[in-house]
Amino acid sequence: MARTPGSIGRCCPLEKSSTPEPQIRNGDLHKRMQFDISTIVQGYAQGFFLMADEDSKTLNWYSSRERALIPLDERFRYPRSLQRVLNQNQFEVAVNRDFDAVVAGCADRETTWISPELKEVYSALHHAGYAYSFETWQGDQLAGGILGLVIGAAFIGESMFYRIPEGSKVAMVKLVERLRSRQFLFFDAQLTNPHLERFGAYIVSDREYRSLLKQALRRSCSL
Numbered sequence: 001m002a003r004t005p006g007s008i009g010r011c012c013p014l015e016k017s018s019t020p021e022p023q024i025r026n027g028d029l030h031k032r033m034q035f036d037i038s039t040i041v042q043g044y045a046q047g048f049f050l051m052a053d054e055d056s057k058t059l060n061w062y063s064s065r066e067r068a069l070i071p072l073d074e075r076f077r078y079p080r081s082l083q084r085v086l087n088q089n090q091f092e093v094a095v096n097r098d099f100d101a102v103v104a105g106c107a108d109r110e111t112t113w114i115s116p117e118l119k120e121v122y123s124a125l126h127h128a129g130y131a132y133s134f135e136t137w138q139g140d141q142l143a144g145g146i147l148g149l150v151i152g153a154a155f156i157g158e159s160m161f162y163r164i165p166e167g168s169k170v171a172m173v174k175l176v177e178r179l180r181s182r183q184f185l186f187f188d189a190q191l192t193n194p195h196l197e198r199f200g201a202y203i204v205s206d207r208e209y210r211s212l213l214k215q216a217l218r219r220s221c222s223l
Helices: 026-033 037-045 080-087 099-107 116-127 167-181 206-216
Strands: 011-013 049-052 059-064 066-070 092-095 131-138 141-151 154-162 186-190 202-205
Touching: 037 049, 037 116, 037 141, 049 116, 059 116, 066 206, 080 167, 092 167, 099 116, 099 131, 099 141, 099 154, 116 131, 131 167, 141 167, 154 167, 154 206, 167 186, 186 206, 202 206
Parallel strands: 154 186
Antiparallel strands: 011 059, 049 059, 066 186, 066 202, 092 131, 131 141, 141 154
16 A cells, blocks of 8 residues: 555566466556456456556556565554544544545545556446445545455555545554454555554565465455
8 A cells, every 4th residue: 555656666567478367568458457357356366456657657567576464463553542533433434435535535645656547447446346445434524545455355455545634544443343353364555664564564475475365365255
């Protein structure tokens, strides 16, 4: 979820020989994706993720030599100050109440890898039952949210944002609780940063990640 300009350098564009089958050339990626959701899901199921180039906005498949996971066991933690917010019940939690608004919120920053084309991809994945928004609300105001994909027993976090302070942090805590209760195997944060490390994010190798992913694909979970 932490795809900052600094972390992008740790990713590597896929070689054509490694591109999920059937092969997708960058030039016609968007056209193919509009109709072939199974190809996109297959790419994620093989451990890759999509990101638009900052300048050209061209969509590419990426991988990372290391993967960040949010723990679903006792290693998950959060700041003590956040516990006070949770105790006050300031936020209501919802799933897919306003998916498009969450995608827009995640993309609304000075530099973004979520291009208009990738927004359409997320929308298609959402309508196909793969992409979800996990949201926090205060009344009728969207406070924050996490955008992610559910594939088997894996939750693949794509991005997060907030409009009201603590909105995304509460979403993180409540999402972990939900993933635990629904018996998800892991929560993939893709790339880490100091913010995610406050929640116990830890690093696994690409090899370890793909092994976990294979296990997750043998099961079926719903958010």
